Amino acid sequence: MNIEGKKAIWKDYQKDIADDSYFYVRSCVRQNFLPGSETTFIRIVREELGKDIYEHPCHTTCTGIGYHGDIVPVDTMMTVVARQFALMTEAGYENLVPSCITSFGIYTEVLDTWHHFPEVEARVREYLRMATGREFKIPANIAHASDIIYKFRKEIATKAMYKLINKNTGKPLKVVEHIGCHYSKMFPEKGVGGAEYPYVLVGMIEEWGGEVVDYPERRHCCGFGFRQYLVQANRGFSISCSRKKFESMQDYEPDMIITNCPGCPMFLDKWQYAISELEGKTYGKDGMGIPVFTYEEVAGMLLGYDPWDLGMQVHQVAVEPLLDKIGVSYDASRKYLGINNKNLGQPKSPNVLVTAKSLLSESL
Amino acid sequence: MNTQKTKSVIVIGAGIAGMESSAQLASFGHQVTLLEKEKVVGGHVANWERLFPTMKPASEIIDLLKTDIMNNVNVQLDAEVFKIEFSNQEFIVTLTDGQILKSDAVLLATGYDLFDPRGKEEYGYGIYDNVITSAELEAVFKNGKELKTSTGKTPKRVGIIHCVGSRDIKAGNQYCSNVCCITGVKQAIEIKEAVPDAEVFCFYMDLRMFGRYFEDMYLKAQEKYGVQFVRGRLSEACENQDGSLIIKVEDTLASKPLKMTVDLIVLLLGFEASKGTTSLGKMLHLNFGDDRFISPTNEHLLRHNTKMEGIFVAGTCTGPKSIIATISDARGAVITVNNYLNNLN
Amino acid sequence: MDFGYSIQKDNQIDYDKSHREIAEYIRKEESSFNICMSCGSCTAICSAGIFTDFNPRKLYLLISRGDIRSIRKEIDHCMLCGKCQLACPRGINTRNIILQIRTSIKQNKDHVF
Secondary structure (H helix, E strand, O other): OHHHHHHHHHHHHHOOOOOOEOOOOOOOOHHHHHHHHHHHHHHHHHOOOOOOOEEOOOOOOOOOHHHHHOOOOHHHHHHHHHHHHHHHHHHOOOOOOOOHHHHHHHHHHHHHHHOOOHHHHHHHHHHHHHHHHHOOOOOOOOOOHHHHHOOHHOOOOOHHHOOOOOOOOEEEEEEEEEEOHHHOOOOOHOOOOOOOOOOHHHHHHHHOOOOEEOOOOOOOOOOOOOOHHHHHHHHHHHHHHHHHHHHHHHHHHHOOOEEEOHHHHHHHHHHHHHHHHHHOOOOOOOOOOEEEEEHHHHHHHHHOOOOOOOOHOOOOOHHHHHHOOOOOOOOHHOEEEHHHEEEEEOOOOOOOHHHHHHHHHOOO | OOOOOOOOOEEEOOHHHHHHHHHHHHHOOOOEEEEOOOOOOOHHHHHHEEEEEOOHHHHHHHHHHHHHHHHEEEEEEEOOOOEEEOOOOOEEEEEEEOOEEEEOOEEOOOOEOOOOOHHHHHHHHHHHEEEEEEHHHHHHHHHOOOOOOOOOOOOOOEEEEEEEEEEOOOOOOOOOOOHHHHHHHHHHHEEEEEOOOOOOEEEEOOOOOOOOOHHHHHHHHHOOOOOOOOOOOOOOOOOOOOEEEEEEEOOOOOOOOEEEEEOEEEEEEEEOOHHHHHHHHHHHOOOOOOOOOEOOOOOOEOEEEEEOOOOEOOOOHHHOOOOEEEEEEHHHHHHHHHHHHOOOO | OOOOOOOOOOEEEEOOOOOOOOHHHHHHHHHHHHHHHOOOHHHOOOHHHHHHOOOOHHHHHHHHOOOOHHHHHHHHHOOOHHHHHOOOOOOOOHHHHHHHHHHHHHHHHOOOO
């Protein structure tokens, strides 16, 4: 592989990412399934980078999940988006930072629609006025939260306590990076690095010492697909998509997967458990599963935050082997103790996914 | 007819159209200057090894044309046109080195450039080591080299991709480049001749075998050489750890997606109007088609006239053509220019 | 464990793993198999094709690609009437191809395609 060829493409797809004064809008899914990621993002942006980041207490879902799932009609979705913009305008901000990739896709698509069809924008403004009495300004900048971390990856690297390096061998960790489909597949020019060779996570991994793995099914969707997973019987399609990716990356012996979407880490993590139960097969170098992270979890981990504050205890594929590889210090006994040492309860052991089970019994 | 003074014409571009038209115009008694911005004549054909449909060497044509222009044509190499103006009943052509030439007519034979396949990011040209272009394959044969992958092994399976940069709105070119299909069949045969045990696949949308003997070549490729054809456009190429490539197409005739590993991918590049065609055409305010090639005054009967009197066109600057068509086209231009020059005072 | 869904099989033809034994046999026995251009003249006129989903054009193509999962069932539809051979613009001996497919299947009777 010729990296110079990729670099030429990355140069073509640069993006304007706002510097400060961020209006943060949260993700529906992440708050439940990846707790700690959003808190960590706010913590890093505010405390480590010293930026102004604000979340309006009245902000809601963008309804992307409902819209893509055929539950929310497009006019409703656009009006909700308009309301988010209105809240942002009222709070005096211009730079929108969605936490979720689907949201990012929704906001970008809505603005593109309004750009080409101004009559639709006028109609939505009217809907919003009738429903809430609110007015809004179009955001000056929309950057996904991973774009922000990407932009300040060097600053994070200088403050980091750890690197993406195997402390026993001294070699960089092999990292699979996975981009949410709605980040750059719809509008390649709105993603750092474009659609074919996205750079937003590659940049972070390179800066933090890891080695990026490019494998044949890198571009394949993880299979999240809203409609697919909402109905249980359809999940076969989702799990088959993720499985295709795992089969393809297996030969490269990756140490970890990093993604920037809410659905992707949830699925790439949980499907490894489901595949292990359905087929008896696990992935990763020692067959213990490949731990899946959000970029905030990785950034927080490298900055030295407590892994249990980052929410890593809810991962199905246990993260402890990777933490040990990096040399992150953590207290295994506190894994299932929440704030104020409240016992969060232990999950049942899986039958096949070895690491989780053996580590669970260790921590008991 | 007033022929007191010998008329002159400047031909820009010494590819086969430029060379053929220069030689013929000189044989009619006109004073011909042939300008070529590179250091050698011959254009693209000089880089080709064998030509369809005869499989004769390209060097035969180039040598013949070189001989024709040797005596009667004033050839200038390394001569790039900077400016063309019209004043006092004549054309003033200024070169980038400052030289000024004058003539009664100008014939543009500025030709085409091959599509830059880096524009098709998903094919991985310039990123994956074993993705090469049709031109690069031709160079391998021309230089007498063995066909090998980037790691030096003999390819066991080769995929030839049609329509790269053609019939593709995302690549910026909606048109068909005419000659790539037959080039693909020709190169498939040549690869089989070079590596008889290799499997060769052509991935096409349509097989445009329009010329004389083209269908025979297609039949021969299948019958004698065992080349296989898959009707399906390459959607994505990915690289394996060992440098081999995974091709993803739909086998449209089977209505199923198809995936295969190949050792080498050959991209059949489409034609685009060359930089020279574009810049000189714009400078002279000529009409261009949506395909960015120059539009002559009338596609059927006035193929060599342009909007500007005294400015003529020949060859692929008006659209992709085979060598056979280009030579015919050049001769047509000769008649037009000759008549024009003879009717001048 | 039953989660209420199952992992799905690929619909994709994976050429690297497909079964091309029958194709290789036919190519040896009836070399005109190689010059099929999938024009469909055979299928249009096929007697069996009118009343079943037997499709000789597609069958030859899938055999070439090695996707022969349903071949045992399908090949029995052909009545060897010969209309396909009449129609073929390239003069392929289509009846012999059918016969060779049947021979090859018999030879591979224990094979799971």
